Ligand SMILES: Nc1ncnc2c1ncn2[C@@H]1O[C@H](COP(=O)(O)OP(=O)(O)OP(=O)(O)O)[C@@H](O)[C@H]1O
Ligand SMILES: [Zn+2]
């Protein structure tokens with residue numbers, strides 16, 4: 024019986040969600056299943072490309088042309104199980120993406136095909152081909168000079184050569200060599216009698232083999248070479264003589280090998296608040312209820328312990344658990360905590376791993392050898408089966424949203440998988456996103472609040488320093504008198520300090536250094552963005568544009584300029600003010616090298632420095648007992664951004680970084696420097712008042728018509744020619760407008776904040792809506808129709824994190 028496969032193909036220039044039909048050759052009929060990778064011919068040139076089988080049927084497809092056959096099957100078993108296949112389909116719809124990019128996102132990158140283009144000689148060599156091919160029959164296209172290619176094209180027309188595409192599977196399994204004795208001990212003794220006495224190594228090998236005939240497991244070559252004088256060559260000789268079998272044992276690259284021997288930790292005795300949380304979560308787990316919990320717990324309330332004990336409960340009932348941590352929160356500290364509790368059952372996935380390491384961790388999960396997965400965003404696609412719990416730590420973090428196709432939010436994927444597996448989801452944060460907190464308000468999520476720190480110590484006291492006054496007293500831009508005084512004290516008493524320089528909003532807006540005034544759009548109540556290319560201030564919502572002011576429109580001061588300073592500059596300034604302090608700097612420059620981030624934290628943990636100075640990356644997850652002072656050098660830079668989430672981000676960042684102080688017995692103190700001490704985000708962060716902030720911010724979002732009161736979709740068109748991009752976005756607007764109800768709002772079109780990136784111009788519009796049944800279908804259609812046509816690229820971003 025002929026069978027047919029539906030294949031989602033990987034054609035970069037012609038992306039589509041439609042599967043293509045192929046004949047399954049008889050040899051693969053028994054083996055091929057949905058979720059396997061295959062190589063198929065595609066298009067005019069019949070080039071070989073990779074694809075994923077998504078379905079298999081016996082009925083001939085409704086197709087008039089001649090169906091092509093699958094060329095090759097790349098897997099022995101599916102790499103995408105039925106759940107992940109269904110997820111890919113849903114994700115493609117939900118995020119306006121292509122299924123192929125969803126599938127590729129789900130898998131380790133080594134499983135993505137690499138292609139090579141080859142030129143192959145057809146038939147006997149002729150003088151013309153020999154000058155190019157010499158004695159070879161195949162050449163790599165990438166190695167050829169343009170002149171040669173020209174000649175080859177001619178030869179191709181004469182059908183003397185052909186161009187072929189080869190698909191390579193880059194997924195390589197790491198192996199180690201091992202041996203297994205093949206004979207009985209008596210046989211080895213008999214052979215030894217016939218081997219010349221001067222063949223010392225052969226005798227040694229025979230003796231060794233004779234002594235190991237009863238060993239069940241293969242003996243690694245490493246063991247043989249450490250226990251004897253023998254080398255690989257001797258072992259190979261033995262294999263050739265039939266004395267032993269040389270085998271390749273599959274092994275894993277373990278990125279956290281050094282943690283494997285770390286002491287196992289025992290569950291802590293829970294506080295009352297923690298116990299209540301664990302109880303609620305595990306009860307939902309036992310009832311196989313896909314309930315979503317929002318754990319709103321102040322910094323240091325012991326959320327990690329709640330996660331660990333809830334994971335334990337899932338494991339106890341024979342299920343698996345998935346824990347997401349934002350990339351920068353995936354510190355060695357966090358990994359050590361999870362590994363310390365669950366040991367080798369844990370697999371870790373994050374972008375710092377080499378491709379090989381990632382692939383190995385993925386295989387351990389896929390084979391069921393790891394039941395707990397900890398990882399950053401894309402770990403949400405871990406091939407765990409029978410999931411009993413999904414956790415998202417720091418659920419408000421922006422890094423959970425991917426900003427390239429597929430533009431998914433890990434939270435949405437988590438909720439989908441939880442429904443599939445009938446298991447609870449835990450969203451944890453000291454500062455939940457407004458979206459999640461609002462859903463808890465409505466009862467869609469179950470809210471669990473932890474108001475106390477696990478050590479029952481008060482939250483650290485926060486002092487706000489008004490830098491406007493400070494500037495009048497001294498010329499110091501970055502360090503107030505109070506902050507310097509407190510830093511000195513810490514250095515003297517051998518306590519540690521953490522200093523944060525907020526780089527968000529770096530030099531992209533204009534602020535007055537005398538009165539804190541930030542230039543706003545007259546129509547939109549949102550800050551204007553500085554555009555250095557046009558030397559003007561622009562509004563990204565309505566397109567309003569004006570000149571860069573020379574004097575402050577509010578106080579007429581001339582000290583109006585764009586804001587920003589670098590960590591390196593701050594470090595040398597601080598070193599000058601405090602020569603005796605040992606400073607560690609943590610920013611993109613000092614953490615670029617693999618493992619550098621972990622190294623800095625280890626150094627700080629060992630008290631090799633008094634001050635840890637860094638960007639936002641120091642704000643999260645750090646748990647150092649001797650940190651008693653946290654300083655924020657510039658709390659308000661993000662407030663000037665033309666972004667409706669600016670206040671939320673500022674509040675979150677201040678609360679998180681303040682939470683690094685006083686986590687053990689010693690009391691903590693926080694100093695926040697700002698030009699906007701009265702701003703509600705700063706005032707409320709000062710009192711650790713998340714609930715107050717939530718109320719206040721929701722009112723503003725309601726008035727402004729922003730999420731979570733509206734859903735939003737950002738549509739962007741780009742082209743190398745500016746007017747083409749603009750033309751396209753207006754054309755799309757005209758397509759979208761007629762299907763929208765009067766309740767929906769269309770913002771724009773406007774040029775994007777950084778209008779030109781990589782020689783392309785970007786134009787955008789934002790659709791704000793509550794209920795638009797027609798919209799999904801129309802946008803899907805727009806996505807399909809406009810793929811890479813005439814150099815235009817369209818992207819559609821559901822719930823963008825910002826409009827800039
Ligand atoms: N029940 C407990 N008994 C004693 N110590 C605890 C308990 N629970 C947590 N701790 C300790 O309290 C500290 C803070 O816990 P944890 O880091 O989990 O807080 P968190 O809520 O995740 O905070 P953050 O949001 O700041 O990351 C840790 O050092 C942890 O070991
Ligand atoms: Zn405006």
Ligand SMILES: [Zn+2]
Nearest residue numbers: 535538575578
């Ligand atoms: Zn001013």
